[in-house]
Amino acid sequence: MRPDMPYASDHSPDTLPDTQRGWYWIPVVLLTLGIGSIVMLLASNLVRDRLLKEDVYLVRAVEQIQTSTAVAHLWVEELVTGDDVDSAVIRGHLEEAQKLIDEIVAADSAGGLVLFNRSAFDAGLREHALQARRHIVAFAEISERRVSGYAGGDPVGIGSQMDVRFDAVFYDLFDELDHLEDLLEARLAHSAARARTLFRFIMVAWSVIVALAAAAIFNRERSRREAERALRASEAQLLQAQKMEAVGRLAGGIAHDINNHLAAITAQCELVKMGAAADDRIAGKMDAVIQTAGKSAALIRRLLAFSRREPIVPQTVNINEIFDGIGSMLDRLIGEDIRLSMQRENELWNVSIDPSQLEQVLLNLFVNSRDAMPRGGRLTVSTRNCEISGGRSRLDERIETGDYICVSVTDSGTGIPEDIRDKIFEPFFSTKERSQGTGLGLATIHGIVKQNHGHIEVDSTVGQGTTFRIYLPRSTGKVTAMRHTENAAASRAEGPTHILLVEDNEELRISTCEILETLGYTVSTASCAEDALEFFESEGGGIDLVITDVIMPGMDGKQMADLLLDSRPDLKIVFMSGYTDDIILDRGVTRGAVDFVPKPFSAAQLTAKLQEVLTRRRVTSAA
Template sequence: MTAAVPVSREGSTAALFAASGIPSLLFKRRMQILEYFASVILDLMEGRKIESALKESQRRYREIFDGGRDGMVMVSPGGRILEANPAYCEMLGYAPGELVGAADPLFPTDDQNKGTIARPHDGGGGIESGFYAMRLVRKDGAPILVEVRAYSVPDQDGRPEYRWYLTRDITESERLALETEQLRTQLEQARKLEAIGRLAGGVAHDFNNLLMGIMNYAELCRDSTAPGNPIRKWLDEIVNITNRSAELVKHLLAFARKQAVSPRALDINDAVTNMLRMLRRLIGEDIELNWIPGQDTRTILIDPAQFDQLLVNMALNARDAMDGPGTLTIESVNSQFDAGDCRVHPECTPGAYSTVIISDSGRGMEPDVIPHIFEPFFTTKGTGEGSGLGLATVHGIVRQNNGFITVYSEPGRGTTFRIHFPSHEGIPIRSGPVDTSVEQTAGDETVLLVEDEEAVRTTVEAFLNRLGYRVLAAEGPEQALEVAAAFQERIDLLLTDVVMPGMNVRDLVAGMKQMHPDIRCLYMSGYTSNVIVHRGILDDAVDFLAKPFTRDQLGRKLREMLERKC
């Protein structure tokens, strides 16, 4: 006979135990014993399943724990490491198993662990469950930034049994994020400076025309006034004021990179050496000037006048920063920048550079001031103590010559400017100062003057007449060609503004050369234009006169051109 015994678990039948035997043996008491054995057998079967499931769970846990790329660490309530995975040990520079039993850096004690384990950035009794970023120190002393997710695990009574920390080293990502933010800030600053530069260039062009009218009318009136007349003194003052205003505009044009330049190969060491005497006069006797030339410093490509202006502006800026006794040091070195370096400096391109380092022992600058120092009219000086264009001019000169500037400053400890110019393979040309003292400025040749601004045209025509030239005047390119076509005699020189409405000045020059193949061309403008320059660099064989100019400057330039052999 076969008997079946149901085995119940939690009010329901979990299994059916069957037994076969002699019917006379299956009494009620023995059935109870049978039920007991059936229950024990079921418990054993379930225990094996649980054990198997537990082993599988442990295997999966170990795979996740040991193979995880993020650091995992289990910490006791007292802050001791119970278990740490290989990623966590590697992150802190320890061998696997070396951290077990040690004080965990994520759970600082009052004595800050005495340096036995990487110290955290702050004190306290551990961190609560949540999300954190902490600065830790590796076994080798290197600092790292760690992203932490903390989980507190309670026991049956609700008290903390241990904590789980999931960690990730974010040092590199934070560095990249910081570099990205720096690049964004620098690009915004560059765009702002570029916008200001365009505005400055446009204003300078119009302002130069106005200045030239005032300056030239004052000069004409002064020349027509007797030396003893008191009005002459007033006219002299007007001319002086307009000259100072013209210098201000020149700085604006330098910042806007709108001035015409003639770059050539330049030896930095020679250029600085030639300027030392002037620089010492500028900064005064209270300031010590040290010049440390580098060995075999690379040649650069720049207009020498621009480089001299850069040195003067930097020396004056250093003098004002020291405001008394101090030290100004100028150095020259060769530098090399790779793609990694240029990520930090958006104006940099990889390659070889020649660097001028200018350091002062002045009062230094606060960090929030440094981003603004190259803005035009920005100054930390008092009212009337500076134009705020010195460093803006330097920035414009450096950028026009494809260089860039880095600045380091600490309040009370001085400032260091590193001015980097791309190296140039050309051979530097050494020349002395240009002699501008031309006694003979008069002439009797025929000059065609083309200028759309009436005040400028009228005064320049008067200058030319007083210098003895025969003058043909036109308000624009179209009228100039008509005047030239109607004039049957030789025209020796075309004196023309660059920026005028209507016909392009290149077309004007081409038309004039068809009628007068040997005509000389002198361009004048308040700022440069791509009509005659490319990126501010004069085309070959171009003669240019920057507005505003005086009668003597015009006369010397005309004689230089007209007496030059073709």
């Protein structure tokens, strides 16, 4: 019976006083209606029970048959693959299924059921019940032959002809049981409809006023509850959407200013390093400051990744190579009291993802596992190729069929309680002390994985540990050559090169200018697009390249670049910005379509881009 089906008890005599006030002048009528309602309600309940009892029993019986035959099928498959399975258990499930189908056909259970003589459904029910019994008998026979064949050493394993016939009989049986269940549910719905019709007929016998009043109360209450549930669901969805939007706006808004400051700090440290000897302690201290600035930039990337506003450049990479690249920092990251075990598949497939995003996912998982083992433990990391067919589902939604690379990170830590497991990917949700975590680590991982069409699963047992599995789609492309400029030396100018630097942030403009001049470039600066245009109009003939911020007060960098190119189409322009892609895209700057350097950048990254642009210019001029 459907949960929303109205029971007669919902219209109890307790609802009558509200309507009796309109009938107070006929006390005899009210008394008669009260007594009649009780009698009629009891009668309707008896009729309802009689109509529905046998159909409910039959539906449950068919479900039990499906369960028994499915379990028998599973145990036979386990037996022939070499597992230790008691054949008596298989026979017990098959006998249970045969017993139930015999009871359905013989109509001798549930206290005198009358099965096949009530309605137009009866002929079809009997035919399918008899057919289902024949299929169960056939399935029991082939199961027995397969079990005995396995004991006798016959070829009955997976992929054998016997296995094919066994599965065919099983699927035919399930199809027949599905047909039988559909007919039973249809008859159940028909019986429920008849019960409701009878109930309405009885209610008409009371009084039209009483019936309308009771129906109105019932419908109003049901509608109120449904409206409350819908309202609560809508409020929860709205709250989550507002939270996501707030984080996205926060991340996008602060990214530019913080990245500008970080770029200025990094540039000043680069200048100090250039003036110091390679083995000078000052150079080492500057490296530490640069690394700290990098951590701040990483926090911004985490916010941007969570809100899915992070600028990404997908590349074809091999995850094993990514592990090689971050291997040197893993020991320092997880500590000496955690034993790390790596299990990597040799011929691992490639994936398409931004390498920095992948490193961020892996490092966040390692940090999460480390924090779950405050007294040390074991951390096992594995990579493997994985072919998924038919879909599967764990904590995440169903995984589509295809080839995936699975990265598993298993710790022996405290585990995740089941009551909070569904919340671990929510933003700002954390079980750590406020000073120990931001609640963005797993939310960032989830955002990056979904952004790259991947999936994530979690298995955890309290007191034993947790396993995170990341599934990323396979890429058939070739591995993109990785250029590591973070620790590379900045390139000096290869010849006389005059650069016009346009940047509204004074600290960054001055420090970047000093770096370029130290490396042999001639640099002119402007704090806004208007000043740059004025300078170019008077000195533009000697400018080889323009470096400009994208977002500036007044005219933006893209508008200025268009005006410069109108006067000199061969002019080379490099854009830089600390804003996210969705913002700079509104200004007409698309990464990949123009020469672009994201803030914060190192001297090596900036000069590498300049050398690339200038070399391309020389090649074009020679052609």
